[in-house]
Amino acid sequence: MKKSILIVEDTEDLAQLLHDYMLLAGFQPYCLHEGNGVVEWVKTNHPDLILLDLMLPGKDGIEICRELRSFSRVPIIMVTARVEEQSRLTGLDLGADDYICKPFSPREVVARVRAVLRRVVEAVPIKSILQLDPEKYQANINGRILTLTVVEFHLLSLLAGNPGRVFSRNQLIELIYQDQRVVSDRTIDSHVKKLRKKINEIHDRELIHSIYSAGYKFEES
Secondary structure: OOOEEEEEOOOHHHHHHHHHHHHHOOOEEEEEOOOOOHHHHHHHHOOOEEEEEOOOOOOOHHHHHHHHHOOOOOOEEEEEEOOOHHHHHHHHHHOOOEEEEEOOOHHHHHHHHHHHHHHHHHOOOOOOOEEEEOOOOEEEEOOEEEOOOHHHHHHHHHHHOOOOOOEOHHHHHHHHOOOOOOOOHHHHHHHHHHHHHHHHOOOOOOOEEEEOOOEEEEOOO
């Protein structure tokens, strides 16, 4: 089956150029030309990779990346202008897998897409004991349901969607509380404590690990 590539680019000529090159390379490309609706499209269609422009009408690429990483590990390649260094770094910090600077060669984009997809295949872990259903905000471990609050679900989804990656408390606050409310480090610690307690009631191994002076990570082994 062909890998599906979502191209989010507001310049339609450029989007069509990328579409044509992806098609020739053996992928199944789809194009969206504004930020609104991208997250919903991803939830419905589950692309294998996203080429995401930073500057978009509606939601910008940073906001879209932040929302996607709250529930999905779909590979994201940010497409940026060279002058947008800080935004590019922010995108990588939020979990983007790579970036490409404009102007670019379409062949380079194809090569980058293949490289990222290759890394994803090589990094596929043994089947996880944890299953997440973002539509129902439901999680289960080995078939046993975890009863979680919405915040606990988002926290677990973010950590489990990035196994081994250490998130600082500030990163977790920024990614989970997107309404910009004021939240302290202790609030995150409290959510982690409650989440661990619920997990320990049905599973005998620690899944959420504390990294001293750094934050938290998810690891099954």
